[in-house]
Amino acid sequence: MIAGILKEKNGETRVSLVPEVVKQLQQMSVTVWVEQGAGDNAFYNDDAYVQAGAQVKTAAEILAGADMILTLQPPSPELTAQIPSGKIIAGILQPLYRVHEVEDWAAKNITAFSLDTIPRTTRAQTMDVLSSQANIAGYKAVLLAAYSYSRYFPMFMTAAGSIAPAKVLILGAGVAGLQAIATARRLGAVVEVFDTRPAVKEEVMSLGAKFVEVEGAADASAAGGYAVEQSETYKQQQQQRIAESIAKADIVITTAQIPGKAAPVLVSNDMLDRMRSGAVIVDIAAATGGNTSATKNNETVHYKGVTIIGNSNLPATMPADASKLYAKNLFNFLKLILTKEGGLHLNFEDDIVKGACITHNGEIVNDRVKGMMQPA
Template identity: 70%
Template sequence: MIIGVLREPAPETRVSLLPEGVAALTRKGQTVWVESSAGQQSFASDEDYRNAGAQIGSATEILDSAALVLSMHPPRQSIKTGTVLIGVFQPLYQQQLMAAWAASGLTVFSLDMLPRTTRAQAMDVLSSQANIAGYKAVLLAAQLYPRYFPMFMTAAGSVAPAKVLVLGAGVAGLQAVATARRLGAVVEVFDTRPAVKEEVQSLGAKFIEVEGAADASRAGGYAVEQSEAYLQRQQQRISDSIAKADVVITTAQIPGKKAPVLIQEDMLRRMRSGSVVIDLAAATGGNTPFTQNNEAVHFNGVSIVGNSNLAASMPADASKLYGKNITNFLSLLFNKEGGLHLNWEDDLVKGACIAHEGAVVNERVKSLISEAV
């Protein structure tokens, strides 16, 4: 079977599979075709891919020949009926595209829909990329913040450490905490899930508790919407912490919905001039009312940077981790002879599948399509 790897559209710098991933697949008897220059931005040359056993071709050649296509983002070209397409397509926000692909006879797997279970960790693209995003969010904040992060005591006087507030203690948030602590900042963390308190404290940060959060244990590891009463208490606690914060890293998102606005205008007005907000939820609206995706906005002396794709700023390692996630997922789709075998009894295969045999099969996506009609 031919597996195709497409070059991602600009400004994306990552690639679905590096040469090491190609080598792993070719050792298992698979044939891999890679679009010319697909790995250039991730520091992998066409020659590197050839040495790993890949054939280099154009997007048209790959889409005409491959039975399974890897593309992180929706391909720019038309795709032949019967193709298996694997990427991160945000189907909860792109329902019409999913419906169109289903009507075209594609089988579509979107790995951002994988259940957040222990077994899925090895193929959890959201976590592998969020880890990088949390790390880079703090480094970006440190670059923009006009003061030191650590405490300094010098003959010229003392400098107090930066106060960092992290909203959301998922993978990105916890990595942001760890990175900020390594840089010497004092860190506070807010999350609706009390269960993460121990992890936060183990990293040396203070956990901000708010009573009455909705139970997220049945949401497959994703965030859930909260009651109005809880949101009011949450806003007050966040407001108190933001007034003291020099840097805020926001990561709060709810799958299929607009990101909650956690930082209101009056809170931003209470932050001192020169403070920085890095909003990782920018692609779904952002956690502030002024966030613009892929832009830096200045409000009352505060820099608000919207960036939901910080992982792409480290394309070599981001592609390496993503590619490992992909190869782990592909192992679920092949039988012992290396042929394609879609086991619908497997909760990971079923959970990640969006379209198959001419229909949208994911219940959440189907429901959203029905609501939009």
Template identity: 60%
Template sequence: MILGILKEPSPETRVSLHPEAVKALNAAGNKILIEKGAGEASFLSDEHFSEAGAELRSRAEVLKDAEMIFQINPLSSADHPQLGKGKILFGVYQPLVEKELMHTLAKTGVTLFSMDSIPRITRAQSMDVLSSMSTVSGYKAVLLAAAQLPRFFPMLMTAAGTIAPAKVLVIGAGVAGLQAIATAKRLGAVVEAFDTRPSVKEQVESLGGKFVEVPGAVEDKAAGGYAVEQSEEYKQKQSEMLEKSIVKSDVVITTALIPGKKAPVLITKPMLQKMKAGAVVVDLAAANGGNCEGAVNKETVIVEGVTIIGNSSLPATMPEDASKMYSKNVQNLLKLLLKEDQINLNFDDDIVKGTCITHDGNIVYEPLLK
């Protein structure tokens, strides 16, 4: 197969395939084309890719000649005329949000694999891009908060007196939340965590966090590890319980998302008014509307004396390792899809069926069809 790696649009700094993956795919008999400068923002030069066996080409040449095309962010409309039946596209497309784009791509005849739709099953863990990138986000969110907070994270005993440790609340104990808990604990903070799924309590406590439990949550095992919509009665109890933890916290990290829906607002302006002056909120759900009222995606704002960092793109702030992790996920998916250098689209396989969005001119992704 001929694989093509495209340069990401600014301000994205990651690259979809790392030289390590290129070397392995090339050794397996695949031809790799890469747009010139595709890895520069990830501190990976063209020479790194050339040494791994990739051929440097222009963007137009990659789009024209490659059978498989890799770009993390969705291709621009200017690239669409280069697509067509037989082309296979990989990226992060948010099919349940970008529905119109899915119909547009289906009309081109392209086969689209959206890496954010990898099923959350045991077999697919090594391909799970959302988990990999959430690991980066959870880690970096705490570092951003620590840089903005006008107080220390750890307890310090000095000649000038004892400094109490910072209090950190993590809302959402998925991959990002658990990494945030672990990082905040390593920095010496006192950590609490909340999640609507009681099953994650043990994981939170194993990392040294205290679990804030609100009885009565509905948990759906079929949701693939994600939170699900809760009743209005539960939401009211949740809000009251959360407010007690929020107002006493120095830092709040929010990660709560429900697939295909607007992020639930968990921190209201009245809560912000009661928080400590100088407190910091890092809203990792900002791109989906935000968990914190007043959060603005890709911006840092101050509301009621609280610094709110709205950033859903933290993996791009650590491009070298984030690219390596994303690339490994893609490489593992290709092990399933490529058999003796030929594409093998087995739609009876849960991973193929769950990740493929468009094929042969049609939308084939069941959640979108429903």
């Protein structure tokens, strides 16, 4: 088996494999080819890959000769057109948002594995790329907010007077939200948290934050750790409670997303109008529309004195560690589909393999993706 690593495009600084994991793959009889400069932006240079046993190749050589293409971002339509029929691709392919591209993979007989569709079970934790990258996103969101905020985070008592601690509101207590809580508390802020899942209340409180409850949330226990759509009645109650908290907030971190759908708008224009001048919002859900009515992806918007930072790719601002964690997740998944001799072995009785496989043998095989397809 030859695994190829391509250099990521469109400003992505991470790389899908790091030299440490290259060594581990070699022990499984997997030969690794790396495109020249693939790891430079993550501070893993070509020499480090060569010392780990990889071979540096051109993109054309990798596309033509590698059996498996390992990536991080989904391949563009242009790249998909260059991938020969019958290859294997693995990465964060976002198939629920890319139905037409999934059809292209099937048409080219590409076997595609998307690590962001792996079921979020205890057994799959070591392969959970969403969690490993969201952890970084939550951490960096708070640091970015602190950098952009015009006041202190902690309380200070000085001879010149006292400074009140910043009030931080976090919408969503998933992995990113929990890390944001911990980081904001370490910086000395007072933190309030909303989440549609009452089950996370204990975790939120254990980190020193206040959990603001809204009654009547839809049961998310069968959603595999993902958020679910809520009723209109619940949304109205939620909006009212958020409006009360956001009027007092200095910093807002929004993390709410629903797989395959636009991010829910939790912060309306009316709420933004009530926020204090100088407040900062960091919207991690910007790539899928954002949690505020004014969010623009990859842009900073100034709305009546409120700074709204739309950034869904905060892990790329910590590319060395983000790449290391991603590569470990990917390696743990590859151990499920590769034999010790480097051969491909697909056990579709395994819920992780089944959940990650999007296309195989010229067909779309993933149930969640098929559910997103429009009727013919």
